[in-house]
Amino acid sequence: AQRVTQPEKLLSVFKGAPVELKCNYSYSGSPELFWYVQYSRQRLQLLLRHISRESIKGFTADLNKGETSFHLKKPFAQEEDSAMYYCALRGNGANNLFFGTGTRLTVIP
Amino acid sequence: EPEVTQTPSHQVTQMGQEVILRCVPISNHLYFYWYRQILGQKVEFLVSFYNNEISEKSEIFDDQFSVERPDGSNFTLKIRSTKLEDSAMYFCAGQQGAINTQYFGPGTRLTVL
Numbered sequence: 001a002q003r004v005t006q007p008e009k010l011l012s013v014f015k016g017a018p019v020e021l022k023c024n025y026s027y028s029g030s031p032e033l034f035w036y037v038q039y040s041r042q043r044l045q046l047l048l049r050h051i052s053r054e055s056i057k058g059f060t061a062d063l064n065k066g067e068t069s070f071h072l073k074k075p076f077a078q079e080e081d082s083a084m085y086y087c088a089l090r091g092n093g094a095n096n097l098f099f100g101t102g103t104r105l106t107v108i109p
Numbered sequence: 110e111p112e113v114t115q116t117p118s119h120q121v122t123q124m125g126q127e128v129i130l131r132c133v134p135i136s137n138h139l140y141f142y143w144y145r146q147i148l149g150q151k152v153e154f155l156v157s158f159y160n161n162e163i164s165e166k167s168e169i170f171d172d173q174f175s176v177e178r179p180d181g182s183n184f185t186l187k188i189r190s191t192k193l194e195d196s197a198m199y200f201c202a203g204q205q206g207a208i209n210t211q212y213f214g215p216g217t218r219l220t221v222l
Binding site for chain 2: 086
């Protein structure tokens with residue numbers, strides 16, 4: 001069975017500090033991993049996906065198959081990064097997304 | 110930039126009543142989804158729809174739920190007889206191709222009294 005774990009419900013960091021939002025997954029095949037973000041009063045939107053291997057808004061995430069992790073990192077947090085972040089998995093041959101419980105990031109000015 | 114839209118933004122209904130939640134996907138999308146999020150819990154997959162039929166559904170999507178895309182634009186989720194535990198945010202999502210990004214609507218908050 002597939003599982004996405006985001007161990008931190010809440011995470012607070014000071015502006016300019018590094019931030020890491022953790023995501024671990026369990027899946028028997030080779031999944032595709034995503035990070036979605038939801039800013040206050042806005043819709044869920046894709047932040048990045050592992051196959052793109054790109055940096056969006058300064059965020060990066062590397063898929064570590066050995067540790068089954070897909071942690072989201074940013075070296076210098078900004079106030080506008082405050083949001084809810086969801087890690088999600090899409091399995092082989094499936095189209096639907098399987099979400100973690102989310103982490104609320106607060107960047108303190 | 111085109112966006113997925115959903116109506117209504119908030120629906121309040123009595124237990125046992127039928128509700129229809131509406132979504133207008135982005136016009137060139139071919140795959141459609143409904144997800145729900147009970148307050149304080151994670152976003153959960155309900156159903157996916159492609160080529161005018163359900164392609165996948167979760168355990169949550171029982172006989173009380175149905176989806177259709179009657180006119181080639183609106184994508185609806187119907188709950189026949191609502192229960193208190195159906196209270197949640199319901200998100201519609203669309204996707205252009207099988208491996209493309211899913212784009213989400215703003216959600217409909219359903220409150221069952």
